[in-house]
Amino acid sequence: MYNTIIFDVDGTLIDTEKAVLGSLQKMLKEDYGKQVPMEELTFVLGIPGSSSLPRLNIKDVDQANERWNHFMKDFFHEIKVFDGIKGVLETLEDREFAVGIVTSKTNQEIIDDFEPFGLSGYMTYTVSADDTEKHKPNPDPLLKFLEVSGADPKTSIYIGDTVYDYECARDAGIDFGLALWGCKHPERISATYNFEKPQDIIRILG
Numbered sequence: 788m789y790n791t792i793i794f795d796v797d798g799t800l801i802d803t804e805k806a807v808l809g810s811l812q813k814m815l816k817e818d819y820g821k822q823v824p825m826e827e828l829t830f831v832l833g834i835p836g837s838s839s840l841p842r843l844n845i846k847d848v849d850q851a852n853e854r855w856n857h858f859m860k861d862f863f864h865e866i867k868v869f870d871g872i873k874g875v876l877e878t879l880e881d882r883e884f885a886v887g888i889v890t891s892k893t894n895q896e897i898i899d900d901f902e903p904f905g906l907s908g909y910m911t912y913t914v915s916a917d918d919t920e921k922h923k924p925n926p927d928p929l930l931k932f933l934e935v936s937g938a939d940p941k942t943s944i945y946i947g948d949t950v951y952d953y954e955c956a957r958d959a960g961i962d963f964g965l966a967l968w969g970c971k972h973p974e975r976i977s978a979t980y981n982f983e984k985p986q987d988i989i990r991i992l993g
Contacts, residue, residue: 788942788991788992788993789884789943789962789991790885790938790942791886791887791936791938791939791942791943792884792886792887792988793887793888793889793929793932794886794888794889794945794946795889795945795946795948795949796888796890796892796901797833797890797891797892797948797969798833798947798949798966798969799869799947799952799966800869800872800888800901801866801867801868801872801900801901801906802866802867802969803865803866803900804969805862806863806865807831807859808825808831809861809862810855810856810858810859810861811828812828813858813861814854814855814857814858818851819845821843830842832949833891833947833949833951834891834922834924834951835892835893835916836848836855837852838891838922840852856896856899859899859900866900868904869968869969869985870984870985871986872906872985873905874985874986875985876906876909878989879909879989882992885911885912885936885938887910887911887912887913887914887932887936888910889914889928889931889932890913890914890915890916891916891923892916893915893916894917896915896916897915912932912935912936914929914931916928918931923954923955924950924952924953924954924955926957926958926960928955929955929956929959930959940959940960940961943961943962944961944962944963944979945962945963945964946963946964946965946966947963947964947965948966948967948968948971949970949971950975950976953965953976953977953978962979962980963976963979963980964978964981964982964991965981965982966982966985967981967982967983968982968985
């Protein structure tokens, strides 16, 4: 059925929620004097800083994003690979599936926050926020992946944890698998498959 498996990163392959929200909260307090409760910041999960920061009434987006990344280093100890992910990636590699990522991280954020966990070697193709002008939930990131990989949308599946990921896949004409282990609001998402744990991905591949 599928021969190309495309993953989101944050909330799907690695658990970055505490680090992303903690560093943003710290940046807002130290640089802007804003005390924002954690639950009011969860909307930023799954979209680039260039999209989320303006919604916090921040004008100097590039500088704020740089500072946000700076504070991420203080929370790096909070980031971990979700249980079962490495085994799934090893199985996909053994069975010669094409595997890649489409993420709202920039290239530098991939280097800083993703590569240290040793998963990049499993990825044949990577599309970051630097590769398209429009970002999730717009379909352009996945369409870019199809372009660079030559993958057929009919035999590809995108696996992510947010409504932004789902809308991106839907509008790109790609099936969507919901990573319930990282998802906060599954009731809003009409996924092709709901995966309770990473190992469930292997089951649909036969």
